[in-house]
Amino acid sequence: MRKPADYFFYLAATLAPRLAMFVLLIVLTRWMPVAEYGLFVLVVTVGEILDTALTNWIRIYSLRTEAGLNGLRPLRLGRLLVLSGGATGIGVALSWLVATMTEPARTFEFWIALVAYTVGLGLVRFAIVLLQIAKRHSQIAIVEAVRAVAILAAVGITADMTHSFFAPSVALSLASGIVAAASLAASFRTLARPRFPTVGYLAALRFGAPLIVTALLTWVMTWFDRLVINHFAGAAAVGLYAAAYAIGRQPIELFIAPLNSYTFPMLVRRYAAEGPVGAGRFQAGMLVTTCVLCVGAAVAIAVLDTQLAGLLLPEAYREHAVALLPSIVFGAVMISLKFFVFDNAFYTAKRNDLYLISMAIPAVVGAVTSVVMISRWGIDGAGLSFVVTTTLSTISSFLLSRRVLPFRLPVARIALVLTAAGIAGGVLMAVETMLAAGSPFVQLAAGGTVFGVVYAAFLMAFGFSIRSVLLTPWAQGGDEPEDVVDMAGVRPAGGRA
Structure with a gap:
């Protein structure tokens, strides 16, 4: 049965974070010096690189393996938790090296901003994957719409107050992470308690290894x-x-x-x-x-x-x-x-x-x-x-x-x-x-x-x-x-x- 209203609701709401980032990228040109704006862009760029390389393959793997199944079983949920948490952890571990190579003059600030972005975006990816597997498109819409508003408010306020890349970068990550955490709390209430299998990871990594390389x-x-x-x-x-x-x-x-x-x-x-x-x-x-x-x-x-x-x-x-x-x-x-x-x-x-x-x-x-x-x-x-x-x-x-x-x-x-x-x-x-x-x-x-x-x-x-x-x-x-x-x-x- 077709549900055009649900489709448009989903589509319009998933536009929200992208539209919010587009607005911010335009508005921040007036609120930051050009060099600080460039550093903000670099945090987002490098953070996206780490996230895409380390976690995006997990979303594709999960959607591919769960196609046609009803619900996320405890063992599959546990494996997904381990894969997602491990990928985010690797991103955090790599962030210092990446920060020193990207911005040697202000390495510590850049590193903190990058860690926050990696963790915040990792939570978002995991929250959305759970909702996609459950085919809860309306809930995805709500999460993304709320996140868009939170991003606009948090980054806009901090950028106007500081005119620096650091506080807006961290605010962006915190806003995303908090909204994602709330979504995860709601999702886990509807799922069975996860069980952590000892097998299945090698098959997932075999699937994901080419995707990690291609993401790079x-x-x-x-x-x-x-x-x-x-x-x-x-x-x-x-x-x-x-x-x-x-x-x-x-x-x-x-x-x-x-x-x-x-x-x-x-x-x-x-x-x-x-x-x-x-x-x-x-x-x-x-x-x-x-x-x-x-x-x-x-x-x-x-x-x-x-x-x-x-x-x-x-x-x-x-x-x-x-x-x-x-x-x-x-x-x-x-x-x-x-x-x-x-x-x-x-x-x-x-x-x-x-x-x-x-x-x-x-x-x-x-x-x-x-x-x-x-x-x-x-x-x-x-x-x-x-x-x-x-x-x-x-x-x-x-x-x-x-x-x-x-x-x-x-x-x-x-x-x-x-x-x-x-x-x-x-x-x-x-x-x-x-x-x-x-x-x-x-x-x-x-x-x-x-x-x-x-x-x-x-x-x-x-x-x-x-x-x-x-x-x-x-x-x-x-x-x-x-x-x-x-x-x-x-x-x-x-x-x-």
Whole structure:
């Protein structure tokens, strides 16, 4: 049975933490000196690296192994506790070494902030995994919405009071950790007492080892440039780059990342129920939906780059942001296709070996191009390196993922999306010229509205249903009837296979 209201509630609420971080990354440019802002970004960046490498594989492993089961049994819960706690502990142990390498001038402050971030985010990941396994989407929504408000309040207050990176970084972690702890307390009241098995960890680690390596390779492709910038140009340059990166990438991923969190478990269940054929149809639909969301956002941002920078950023950031945005939005579309479509095939089919292969060469190229281009051209070189790395990694992921989940590439539907986005972009450029005398806010509001209306109109003229894109994003590939797909991602009895 479909539950569109629950779906929209879940989707809107899981947007909240991302939206909160986007707002903070913009607002903090006005509340902190550029160098302090750069250090705040580095804490978040390095913390995300540790979390992604050490704990994200546990979420994927748990969702994969619990697919189709009812409830989390005591032994499985105990194993999940050990894996999650151990991964977070390793992150804490590594944080001092990472801090000394990242920020030798203010190592102690950076280390404390990094430890707090690692523990806080580890609690969040574990709390959300329990709720995802239990399919409690409404509770996930509540937790994430409350966390978003807590983050905004805690970081905003401390940043306004201190104008330093340290207190806001710790406040961010404490706010997340407290909300996650409350969620965990509620979850454990509904679960049986955990039992801690002595076996099963080796199988989990065999599954996770390639994911840990690929997470580090992903870090090289997407975040390594900030550390290289910090090395060659200092924290202030990191701040300038990060502000442009936030404007260029965050809006593109704002909707597709939470959508992926919702649909990935459906892909796993589809694969378990129907095998590669059914999962391949699912992949084709998600590819089209990702293009609809990401390409549209990228075109709008690319045309309105000057207005976005003028409205959202202080004067010191604007010139750099406008120069970097074309590279960042292109790379953001590429990396969204990779992360939220093609890479899911490796996770679903348990082909982490192929995932590792798909990442290896792009990561090496990314590391080399980052060092070479940033050392020569500074943050402009980081933008160029981002384009090279993301393009190569997406092509590699696309080619290899289709070996495990082959699907008909919906070329015609993707071409229609690109055509609609191109027409809407042309109209937006005309509107931009007409409103050149207006304020950045007026140009953004009017231009964004016109773009959205024209883009949606041409999509509908080309046969897309906006409602179905939102409600059944996996059914947009053109070869799967939407009326027989329920909100759980599994066909009801009697549906056409």
